[in-house]
Amino acid sequence: MSQVPLHIATDFPAPSVDDWRRLVDKDLKGKPFTSLQSSLEGGLSLRPLYTPEDAASTPPPEPPGVAPYVRGTHPLGLTEGGWLVCQEYSEPDVALASEAIRVDLERGALGVWLCLGESRGIRVADPASLERLLAHVPLDRTPVFLEPEAKPLSFAHLLLGAAQKARVPREKLRGCLGLDPLGALARTNALAATPGVEWDAEAVSLVQSLRQEAPGLRALLVSTRPYADAGATSVHELAWAIATGVEYLRTLERAGVPPEDAARSLQFALSVGGQFFPEIARLRAARLLWSKVVAASGGSPDAQAMALHARTASATKTQRDPWVNILRATAESFAAVVGGANSVSTSPFDEALGTPDAGARRLARNTQLILRDESSLNRVADPAGGSYYLEQLTGEFARAAWAELRRIEALGGMARALATGEVERVLAETRAARDKAVRTRRLPIVGVSEFPHLGETPVRREARPSVPGNPSPRPTRVAETFEALRDASDRYLLSHGVRPRAFMANLGTVAEHTTRSTWIVNALAVGGIEAQEHHGFADAAAAAELFASSGAALAVISGPDALYPDQVPALCAALKARGARVVAVAGRPGDHEAAFRAAGVELFIYAGADLVALLSSLHQQLGVA
Incomplete structure (x- = not known):
């Protein structure tokens, strides 16, 4: 065995980006390099490779704890306690909410966020x-x-009164009182008659007194x-958060509250969705943008630090196969932490x-405890x-959100953008746009539009007493x-005792049809249609005989294009002669569409099609809907 040391760093030449690009172009075989890019909501895209050259155009970010706080609002990040x-x-x-809070605080939670209200929240009516x-x-x-x-x-006064009754000095209180008039009006769509935001004297007095006392x-x-x-993209959500903060700074300044105090009185709360790395970049961009806004308003570096709460998004969660939500919430929580949420x-x-x-x-509480x-x-x-x-993506999010902020x-x-319906x-x-991506499965949903489980057992839930009142607005x-x-x-x-069924008339050998037929079986299951696989038959008559005994009303012909x-x-x-109500073909028909339709084919099922429309059509024809 040779005893000559191997010096990898020096014995092998370092490949350049141009070397990598030549190999990629060769593998693409004529396809454009842009085909390797992934599109994000808000007009952003992800490239397949980022290099030091991408970071060279912008100065390196300041260390954690230094404005503009891209790297976090504390010098040591989250290392001192998480x-x-x-x-x-x-x-x-x-009573049930109070018990839930007790259990969470006893078993690891450190703070409580109370959603209060009659239609969506805890029904708190008095002290x-x-x-x-x-x-x-x-x-x-x-x-x-x-x-x-x-x-x-x-x-707010109820909470302050409760603290006073518990003999807790105001200087020890932590959290937020939740004055968010634009948020409340956005939920109720009541800004048409109130196109501006004005703080009454009581609200202004409360803001000023808390800066001194709490x-x-x-x-x-x-x-x-x-x-x-309501379906905002990540860029719009970020831009509108900053725009709302600007509105509050401006309005309070007119009421006599300096930007320094107003900025220190603001708490931000953003939802974190399922795009892991982009969400990390967005939270970092949020701190950057807010620091720039407060600095432009005359606020000190300390006042520029954003107090940021991150919640896992409701829009990404599913009722079907809800156990996958555990994975979604874990990834979203992970992104929130890495993004530096307080x-x-x-x-x-x-x-x-x-x-x-x-x-x-x-499980939700323990997700964060395990991450920490x-x-x-x-x-x-x-x-x-x-x-x-991530540094490049942070800058791109910041620029895109800043452009939307300037437009607003x-x-x-x-306030005006909300009032005018913009x-x-x-x-x-x-x-x-998001619905189109979902319907065509460019935005896949595991357990729902991808890999559905028709035989899933419903989640067992505790019996809960009903509470009368208005129905909650849903995300x-x-x-x-x-x-x-x-x-x-x-x-x-x-x-009927059975699900709607499909007979899979697979052509060719198993090796020839299994990839396409497996895809079709899963696509049908997305709509709750149970497919019966049949791996080949002697001729059309034999296939029709099998179909007649299947009890299905739908037949799907699947196999290699060459046999079609x-x-x-x-x-x-x-x-059709043996009773098929609907016959579909797997794959795009191409030049044969007219001939196939003339033969009686009603539908073509293929990747990229509007699967909701296809399955809805099948439901109608099979008497499901």
Whole structure:
């Protein structure tokens, strides 16, 4: 064996980007290099490779704890104790919400975020009910954040009164009182008659007094929940958060509150979606943009630090195969932590099914504890720092959001954009674009539009007492259109004893048809249609005989394209003769579409098609819907 040392760093030449690009172009075989790029919402895209040259155009970010706070608002990042595990609560019943808070605080949570209101939130009506809600919350060491649907000043005074009754000095209070008029008006769409935001004297006085008496308790909230739940892209959500903050700074300054105090009174809350690395970059960009805004307003470097709460997105969660939500929430929480959020809330996996139960809350709480105590995510300050990819993406998010912020400002500000319907117009466009991506499965949903499980067992949930009141406004979840198809299949199963069935008429050998037929079986299952596989047959008559005994009304011809011209017309005629109500063909028909349709083929199922439309059509023809 040779004893000559191998010096990898010097014995092998370092490849250049041009060397890599030549190899890639060769492998692409004529396809454009842009085919390797991935599109993101908001007009951004991801390249396949990032290099030091990408970072050379911009100066390196300041260290953590230094404005503009791209790398975090604390010098040591989250290493001194981790982020604040701050779970959110919207259980309408005060007693049940109080018990959930008690359990969470005893078992690892460090803060509480209270969603208050009649239609979506905890029903707190008076000082006594708030005291019951906070019975197990030591206010002198537990941050409490309020997010009320309406009447924020009333809830703010209730919390301050509860602290006074518990003899907790105001200087020990931490959290946020939740004054967010634009957020409240966005939820209720009530800005048409109130196109501006004005703080009354009581609100201004509260902001000023808290800066002196309770510096750890912020009065104002900028929550993007109404926009994230309505289908905003990541760029729009970020831009509108900053635009709302600008509106509050400007309005308070007119009321006599200097930007320095107003900025220190603001708490931001953003939703974190399923795009892991882009979400990390977006949170870093949020701190950068807010620092720039406060600096331009005259605020000091300390006032430029954003107080940022990150919640896992409701829109990404599913009712079908909800166990996958555990993975979604874990990835979203991971992104929130790596992105440097000061506090994080992980949603229970069953939130899309209704009020979460104790088991789901335990899993949500433990997700953050495992990320902190077992994965040690708090041991590194700004783990995303220095990545060419993430640093470049952070800048791109910041520039895209800043362009949208300037557009909103040109319209007259965020309040004006809401009042004129501009925000709703953009949301309608983004929802339509996202829905198209979902329907064509360019935006796949595991367990729903990809790898559905028709035999899944419904989640067992605790029996809960019903609470009368208005129905809660629901977030726009990306999975809803496909879940509606599965719901229709379930109703069919209850009334007929079987699910709608499809007979797979597979052509050629197993090796020839299995890839396409497997894809078709999964595509049909997305709509709750149960496929019966048949791996070859002697001729069209034999296939039709098998179909007649299957009990199915739908037949799907699947196989290699080369066999289609000769076999599809005869096979379709045979299947129709033996009672097939619908005959579909797997794959694009190409030049043979007219001939196949003339033979009786109704549908073509292929990748990239609007699968919701195809499955809805099948439901109609099979009597499912």
